[in-house]
Amino acid sequence: MISDSQFIEAELSRCNKCGYCMQSCPVYRVVRREPSVARGRNQTLRAVMEGDSDLTRPMLEPFFECLLCGACTVDCFGSVQTNELMVRARQAYYAEYGQPAVQRYIFRNLLPNPGRLTRLVRLTSLGKRTGLSSVARRLGLLRWLSPTLDVAEGLVATMPGAFLRDRLPRLGFISPKHTDVRLLRLEPEQATGPKVLYFIGCATNFQLPQTGEAGIKLLQKAGCQVTVAPNNCCGLPPWSYGDIEAAQQLARQNLDLLAGLDFDLLVTECGSCSSFLKRWAELLPNDPRAETLAARTRDITELLAELSLPKLMGGGTTVTYHDPCHLGREQGVTEQPRKLLVDVGGFELIELIEANWCCGGAGSYNLSHPEMSQQVLARKIDRIAATGAEVVATACPACIIQISYGVRERAWQRPVRHVIELLAERHGLSVGS
């Protein structure tokens, strides 16, 4: 990935300070101050680049309180990629000051090691607070790493009984090679669809197993042969923190794990994972496997919209849909989830104003910048309230967790679900919780 100063300079030279990015930056719109908008962030970076300002300040906050949602790039005449710039800025910052040790440990030692990671999450979820959770809290890292912390924060209502990977045998998965328990396959009744390799993201595995389960069952119903990929973290979290090296390391490791597997498409129901998987070619420009994989990656809503699932007549239930940034803006997948809800789910869709504005979840932003995240969320929840819809649908675990929290905070009884969960339910596919 072009992480050099040339990229930064080229982007910055297109920023003519017109201020158009103030339109729909969710952070700016709640705090209304210059450091919190793309123009301010970019000018801060410019000052650093030109040596007018240095990185010796304790924290260059403008770089860190960006949601990386990409809304500003759409509004910007020059399409300045502020989110990309902020990743580079974070990278530069850590290069200068060193990455916090815990963060480095998580990105370089924990994420590439699923056994260790799972044990740790299990431990923390059992309520045994480790020293790590409070550090993670401070750094705002990876909410699913410390579910107890999320519970403490009220972000998560209840903890799942079992992680998704633990449940796979129960779902009827058989392991073709008994030597590798992490590679499991499920045959459809009638194999009419593509061979799918299902990518289970960390948040899905640890916090929303029922969502992944719904995805797998729907694919099967749609005629796909589903194999669960023996994957690790996709690399997005370290990348967002500017640890591009760790992201590359995870991607490479995943490519090794997936090597030799027989599949047509790599599919996930996590909009963030699917967006990042599609960027692997950029991340590892010298690895041809990355390009092939990126080309075969689909978000589940993208794929399901192409497959023939039986259509349901309107059940009269009203639903509104929130576009996850990584799915809608980044991948341009906006029509498909809506179409699925209406055609396949039989829902009545009420459009959400500002549907594509970030909900403030943004990975682990709600832990690193709780107050800002709350304010961004409040605007989203107000908009949802205005629709009056009975159900809130979206298509990314991070958004589900964040919006569910906002809904609970207002003591509403309104379900917040992944599109595919709603579809599975409408089609009578039972998913355990």
Add this chain to the structure above:
Amino acid sequence: MTSALADQLREVIPAEGVLDDPVQLSLYGYDGTLYESTPQLVVLPETTEQVAAVARICHAAGVAVVPRGAATSLSGGPVPVRGGVVVAFTRMDRILQLDYENQRAVVQPGVINIDLQDALATPGYFYAPDPASQNVCTLGGNVGENAGGPHCLKYGVTANHVLGVEMVLPDGRCLRTGGKSLDWPGYDLTGIIVGGEGTLGLVTEITCRIMPMPETVVTMLAIFDSLGTASQAVSDIIAEGIIPATLEMMDNAMIRAVEESLQAGYPLDAAAVLLIELDGLPASMDRQVEQIKRACQRSDVRDFRVADDEQQRALLWKGRKGAFGAVVNIAPSKICTDISVPRTALPQVLAEVLAIGQKWGISIANVFHAGDGNLHPLVLYDPRDEDQARRVRAIDEEITRLAIAHGGVLTGEHGIGCGKRKYMPLMFGPAELRLMWQVKEAFDPDLLCNPDKVLPDRDEITESEPLLLPEGSFTQVAPQVAARNEQGWFEPVDEEAVQKMLALAHRERQPVVVRGAGTKLDPLADDVAVISTKCLNHILAYDYENLTITVEGGVTLPQIEEAVAYHGQMLALRPRFAQRATVGGILAAHESGPHRLVYGGPRDLVTRIKAALPGGEVVSFGSSCVKNVAGYAMEKLFIGSCGRLGAILEVTLRTLPRPEALRTVALSMEDPMVAAPLLAELFASPLRPAAIELLNPLAGETVGRVNRQWTLLVGLEGFTEDVEEMVERLGAMATEHGLGDWRELDRDYLALWSDVTNLAVQPAGTAILRASCQLSATTTLTAELNALDSAGALRASPGLGLVHCAVSGKLELRNYQSQAQILAEKYGGTTSWLALPPPGLATLPPPGTSREICRRLKHALDPHSILPDVL
């Protein structure tokens, strides 16, 4: 120092609303230009009280304050060039009131233009000024720069829609100007503050006009092979009597850039595309489109497209809206220059702009408001290349000078800011600049508010030539300067003679008044000399293609009508005594008739004023370009000043195509109150009658009503089909409200309305009191005023919130006014005398800061008070 100040400020503003971290400060040092300067501190206030407290603290510390909205300014307006405290208004973003009944919105200055539009859209209203930056810029910034936008061709700029402000003066005191109702006494401070570029004070609340959305919108695109023919088409469209809502043009460089990135469907080899949008009633649309098409065909249009639906409309606009971004393909960055020239000069100016670009080897693309001659050449360059940056600055200067050379102005809508201060002397002489400085000082004596903006440094202003006057007393010298008529009035023959008369009066401390036709015969004290503008009766220039006419102050309206009639135009000013009144007199008194409803008043129709001041100086403000924000809008100061500041020598006014159909319909009723629900419905509808008057039974006699009933009179102007449709829909509305049938009045339209305006049933010289109020209260106030004096004729303008009462002879005027004043105040208005104000009864601006500033202005312009002074 800084930290002590920060501590003080933190006592009056929540701590996190005071920024002093160097990184953050540097982010409040720029706008959309290349100017930059880091402030000492930044504050983010949330209430007027906080703003006032900040101003007080800074004033005491002698630190500058610089107001800032969204900092999208393209003139360096909010850049703190001398440091100081930036007052960022982004958190004062509450819409305080959406008052549909009275067609007003009250907002805090940090409200984003589009947020107001969005809030208004559901009930079907809009706020007209729509700068291209409206998705992000604030209304405070719009007020600061007097922003325009694509739709201001038809609807006017910010100044035409802002009716009042609350402003914290640089010393921390609060000033209120104008309000929801019209015509407040005193000088037009709102008019000066709008476009004041934040140099006069910190605006903390804005009252503006909102309107029902037009019913139909039709968008067209015309493609031309030369800029000349495209410009000709613009003139021809207007000559057809059509004023579209927008007339936007793009040149070839822009077309190519747009096509490359957006594929809006423009041919790459076209020299110009013209985007035309009409709005209004559906009835006349087809014919107007046909007429526009014919006008374009006469100019050899290559292709003419009309959008059939919303999707096509969006496609036609796509190129225009994306134009700014499209140029990124040519060069990473750009500066957006801004000049205004008479529309007829457009082809020539465009050619020269491109030549300038070629000379310096820099690409220039143009997208501009062709309808009003406002150009924004986009100068495209790479900011990383220092040499290119240098050439771009040179181009900016040459383009600015080019505008002046073609009779244009320094800036059409972006402001002078810090970038164009140095060019101000190109447009203004020393007398004008000195006067603007005096205005600045009246508001900001310590020069602490947004310093080093708009005006060039004082010591750069040269001295004016002293005026040579013979020695001697007024009585000795005056007759040598001007002859006297049989009434003893001095009648100077030309501008210079007026100038000398005033200078002489000033030197000799001789009280004088300036008189036009003498239609407003205030009683005079014996020692007052009268200067008549009777001889200043020449029409100086009539530029029918640009829809402007320049006349001397003593010219009468019939003279103008005669001149413009040949080109099928009119001056949409129909005040009282329109047959005799002089333009200077009308403006000084801010007289306007019922048709102000659709055409606006003198304030909206005047683009330039030249006046002689008591000091003997002659000053000229404004220009014949309709889009002009260079310097303070000083011309507004003279309008409504009642001759207390100077003698109006010359005026440039906007003319308009004469409407095709003129019809008057009338409805009778027992009680004025029964009209109220009908009127409310009418005002909320997209119908736009030209005039609406409610006449009491006596006033009704002017239009032949003798049955002791009240009359609701509606004047309709426009395309035949539209007028027809309005008549029909008015009929339906009246039936619905159980009010019976409208009667059409066949009498000559203008004569009829002139009688109504003059309250012609009254004997000449009757005292007339004008009461103002909020629109929705007009009928109530009318009924109550009528009860005060049922023997006088009364006409109310419910669409303007004004009531004119002729006071019958039986009443004691002072007593009458004080009762009327109580009533008007109850409904958010005030009263003033239009004719024969009893001595000492002229209405004053409210005591306090507003009156004080008016007094300072008076003192600046007329230090010895030789002209009438009521303050």
